[in-house]
Amino acid sequence: MKLITAIVKPYRLDEVKTALQELGVHGLTVTEASGYGRQRGHTEVYRGAEYQVDLVPKVRIEVVVEDGDSDAVIDAIVKAAQTGKIGDGKVWALPVETVVRVRTGERGPDAL
């Protein structure tokens, strides 16, 4: 199994969710995140005092899938999240040792 983590622009979340649902991915976890890569932050001005805000708001989407589905899921996320502009984010995958469904105790791919 693979844990796929995607950091994307917050307003692309709906597109990514729809694309994953179409692929048959049944669950995902979303967290609000902040960070920066090549996209720099922005400046804000309050009563003439300027603040540099380095961290840009993003969402982090996490999905665990079977090994064979990993590439298709990554492609779907990238396609849905892409705007072509700087700051579109990153997607990566890591191997997962085990997964347990808390309600039933099922283990492994059955728990997905």
Next chain:
Amino acid sequence: MTTLAAAHADTGDTAWLLAATALVLLMTPGLALFYGGMVRTKSVLNMLMMSFVSIALVTVVWLAAGYSLAFGDDIGGGLIGGLKHAGMADLGPDSVQGTVPTLLFATFQLTFAIITAALISGAVADRVKFGAWLVFVPVWALLVYVPVTHWVWGPGGWIAHRLGALDFAGGLPVEITSGASGLALCLVLGPRLGFKKDAMRPHNLPMVMLGAGLLWFGWFGFNAGSALGANGLAAAAFLNTLAAGCTGLLGWLFVEQKRDGHPTTLGAASGAVAGLVAITPSCGSVSLLGALVVGLAAGVVCSYAVSWKFKLNYDDSLDVVGVHLVGGIIGTLLIGVFAEKAMTGGTEGLLYGGGLAQLGKQLVAVVVVAAYAFLVTYGIGKLIDKALGFRASEDQEYKGLDLTVHAETAYDHGVLGHGAPVSSSVLSPTQKVKSQA
């Protein structure tokens, strides 16, 4: 003061002043929101509390002695009134001051004393020991607000009766006094931890806008109420108040657009308040043209004045100096330029052929009141600091005064905070809530 039991209050004047008094009292909760929105989430409740406790503290000292010292018969030199009416002695429902009941006049004036004390809290946001503030407010009201008010509005007060400077609704006792006192107190306390290093942006600008709106609303009671009657002068002051707030707002936004590239909500709120501050002393002595210029001048100048603290290194956190001291000086001085006979009943400013005489009187009043407020407040601040400590501990300041002083949190943030169902929250109810100060 003449309290004629035989005279009758005018019903129209009384009705208007009753309403105006309630309007001015509303300004202090408005100020609490205006200031509260500008601080960070960790100390917003403390900011609100500093204003709300001022209502209670100043009311008690005003009724006990403040009113009598400010508006009682002068005991010599135009410096202070006597204690004849301490505890509101000798004043009943039949006592009349001018054309309104004396008890109403005293309450109207009380609401001014309240907001002036609360205004100072903006200069020392996020770092005041709460107990020290509770001591400071009544002492300050008696030693600074009360004497200056006697000089300007009290019977025989030297600024009005000997010097002849004009102040319709409180440029000297309210705006300049609070601004100069704010400067003194922020120097006593020193800057917030992280001043000029950490981002200290306002946490809730809609709250700031709501506060500014309530202030503006209440300001009609403040300025038009200062006519102490339902008459044409009140109407002129009312219109001037609207006009100056508008040009102040536009002036500040114009500077922001040119200087920073963006017109901001905080700029709009600040500009309106700057214009209102400046028209406070002058609303009863300038024409509409004067009001438009006074407001515009304040909006433009104050939008620059708020950045002096970064160059000169004093942490006037919410710009009491930049807005109230500077705006108050502008409005008080410009009376010497724009005063018109039709409004003042005699005095004329430079622009209307009155020469430099009135401007000189206004300048003397500004300098003396600013110096007095600064020095006495600095002294009170130092004494309280020695005796009790005026500043919250470093730990309290880092964690925020809301949690460490009041044992409260302003907002529910996230599922692990107070917003979650109690069973799955990190909080669980206890028999008795104890604070960890």
